[in-house]
Amino acid sequence: MFDVLTMAAIADELSRTVLDGRVQRIGLVDPLTVAMEIYARGRRHALVASAGADRPRIHLVERLPSLDPALITPLGLQLRKFVRGGVIVGIEQQPLERVVRLSIAKRLTPHNDEPRPRAGGNERTGVAGSQTANEIENAVPGHDSDGSDRSGWEDEGQDDDSEGESDATFVHLVVEVMGRHSNLILLDDEGLVKESAKHVSPRMSRVRPIRPKTPYTPPPPQERPDPRRLTGPIAAALLETQAPSATVVNVLVRQLRAISPAMAREIVFRTTGAITATVADLGADDAATLARETRALLEPMLTDAWAPVVYRRDDLPVEYAPVPMAHLAASADPVPTPSISRAAELVEVDPGGDDAATMTHAQRRARLTAAIDAAAKRIDQRIASLEAQEAKSVEAEHHRIAGETIYAYLWQLKPGDTTLEVDGTTIALDPGLSGKENAQAYFQRYQKARGASRAIPELMEKAQTEAAYLDQARTQVAQASSFADLEALAAEWEAHGGTPVAEPGRKPGKSSRATKRPKAVLTIDGHAIFVGRSGRDNDAVTFDLAGPDDTWLHARGVPGSHVIVRWRQQGQAEDERTIGAAASLAAYYSSARTSATVEVDATRRRHVRRIKGAGPGMVTYRNEYTVSVRPASERELEPPDSAAPVATVGD
Structure with a gap:
């Protein structure tokens, strides 16, 4: 962090x-x-x-x-x-x-x-x-x-x-x-x-070239509100401009200066008790609480009242922070540490101090998560940039109207005029141009802005799809239960173009990890249930193992695994008990695992389609119905056969 x-x-x-x-x-x-x-x-x-x-x-x-x-x-x-x-x-x-x-x-x-x-x-x-x-x-x-x-x-x-x-x-x-x-x-x-250490040419960065004998330019400050001065009204104004489905974590990262994903998760967790809260989940007083918790988190920057903590899971250091983090303590054991440097060393540096030292399972998970978080921050910034461009494209219509208005009032213009007043609206004019030339200039701006705005929807869709993939990858890394699962996720991440995660005994660019065929995690009355543990696994269980009439399930609206029920006989009617168990698994292998109940979508596999150009496991689907279930692992769902259905299927 x-x-x-x-x-x-x-x-x-x-x-x-x-x-x-x-x-x-x-x-x-x-x-x-x-x-x-x-x-x-x-x-x-x-x-x-x-x-x-x-x-x-x-x-x-x-x-x-x-x-x-x-x-x-x-x-x-x-x-x-x-x-x-x-x-x-x-x-x-x-x-x-x-x-x-x-x-x-x-x-x-x-x-x-x-x-x-x-x-x-x-x-x-x-x-x-x-x-x-x-x-x-x-x-x-x-x-x-x-x-x-x-x-x-x-x-x-x-x-x-x-x-x-x-x-x-x-x-x-x-x-x-x-x-x-x-x-x-x-x-x-x-x-x-x-x-x-790195030379940056003007071609690589027009704003901040870094080469010997050139003036150093610090990173330009972000033009966003200072979180140290965030107030309830400012927070409320920021939230009002966001979609109800937007997660508050993403809103804070995009809208406030210098807020990292980890800091945003802590602020939201302190405010709502969950890091998955959306704008729609916030109550009337939550904006003020959000502002207060933001200032409280950053207060040590003014007071020097640091209290470093290392978070351990399975007795291994996996995360660290300069102040206690409640959202980390919810899933790992906090251990106070004498200094922030010691905390960083325990997590950032391999045990033994040698580059070839063995990286522990927990540390590999932490580093892979950090790489995904960094990529997610870049995607959030791209989305914010596209949203800003989209807002500017609205101005294109003003240019068109200005051009048409100038043409309509050419008779009123005189050489050297700097403005045109029409019905209380002022249109700026270039005194060095004629009336027709001013109108044409506005039309040219309109055409340029309109042309740029045409690409925005496609770019926005790609960025949002990538953000969804990163959410899925983060969830799967957090829930990986074995070394093999984590290695498969690391291989997928590198193949997707992510920052390589160091691996003992392997040079960058070489992978010893082989993708294994997913196995059924549960069988009920002869019907096999498969769960994807990675994006590649999701593709495999959905498009390689499942037939068109098998049933596909996924937690609704949250990152998670694909679950497939491969029916004993293709085309047979769905069995309520099996669907209930599969839905509980889909809820368990999602970011909503800790919720009391989770909505899960189900549909026949023929209605599921890959998203072209997206990361592994990214799909669209239709003709779904929804079940509400309690998350449960395969161990909890094992026989006896007389067990009651975990959920009831409802259209």
Whole structure:
């Protein structure tokens, strides 16, 4: 959960621990990961910063990872010259962004022979930016500025790349933790890029190119309400513009600045007691509660009152947060942790500290979920962008009306007119154009806007279908009960184009996972019931195993598995008891598993169709009827044969 809340907690922790510390060692773990050893407050600290798309992060670790001396990159060379041996004089988080800046001051000399301090050196104290260039320049070689001796350390802090300069230099290491756009950027004191882990050309990003000797531009702030200042009326106004069926979690992610899916789920859970609540589920007072819980969740950013927690399932760390999260505690055991860095390390870093170390089942689930959440956030942003474009397309009609009005009142226009007033409506005119040319300009704008708007419905449908697939994938990952199920989901995710999830003993791009033919989970009176455990499974049970007259079931309106009843005899009448059991399974293998009752749709398989171009398991269906059931697993539904029907079939 590396969102703005976690980043704020990390920045506060770094300010308490490594500010005014000296960078003793720095190097690359891999091309996108930097590790450094910092001596501060009488002890060594190890810091890791990574721009890798799978696990971008910055936090302290228990021990310094193994550095790769054979790995030489332009960024690595610049860090060695300008950061190693320097002092961290400032730590700052960009407001409501996953961006933190470490400011480092260093005196470059022809022969920098400062030895490293003993572990028993005196504690140093300070605040952000407390050391000046004068203090750095006047520091006595072999001693800290407070006089503590450093002669007991081996000389790993030497800078043998110096070119004779004697002035103090300032550089800034900017760590941007933004999914696949993450980066490590070294700036000079004038804000020019010295080097970066990833180069971004103007062709790749017109707004934020990142190349050496170019000015650094921070990520532009989102033009959305600040959640720290959210009030009941503002929340109510936001909700009024949303469809009743929209989930409140998605509304918060799309409409508020810097709210991650995990933060949104916590806010909604605190407000309603469930993360699946829709706009229609909210009562009259819930907007005020939603605003209050949003401000409460972000309050530690102002007070520094962090309380890190690791959430364990099957005694394994699977999630973490800088403050207690009620929605995580509902399905995992919360364990208070001394620091947010330690919490992040327990979940983000493989046990044993080696890249080839075995990844646990629970950790793989957490990382796959994180990858899906990141993709879901991008889709939500795409949908929001399309909605904004759709709203702008309404203006096209105004352009047409303006053009027609100008033509109708050409007789009234004079050369150089800047406006046309008709029935209380003012139409802007270009004084350098004639009346006809002004009208034609409006018609051209109309045609351009109309042409752009034609593609919006198709793009919106594709984005919404992809969002539905991601919801389905997230549900199936959460409910995967075996290692094989989770591996199948990871293979499906990578095949679908998602961020690869590291796997022990396997190089990226190679898969050892084979798709197995689904087996019946339950048989009642000779009728076999199949449940899809992944998108591929859903396709297999629906279109490979089922005949046209078999029955297909799915929880209504929520992500979940496809369930098939393969009748003993094709075309026979549906059996009420079997349908009831299958519907209970469909409810159980859906995101509504914890509900008391769930509506489940059922139809003959011939009425189910794949959605062209969509992810595995995405379908449309018709001629359905609905049953209301209590969710139940196959274990709960096993014989005796005399058991009463789980549900009653109703049209």
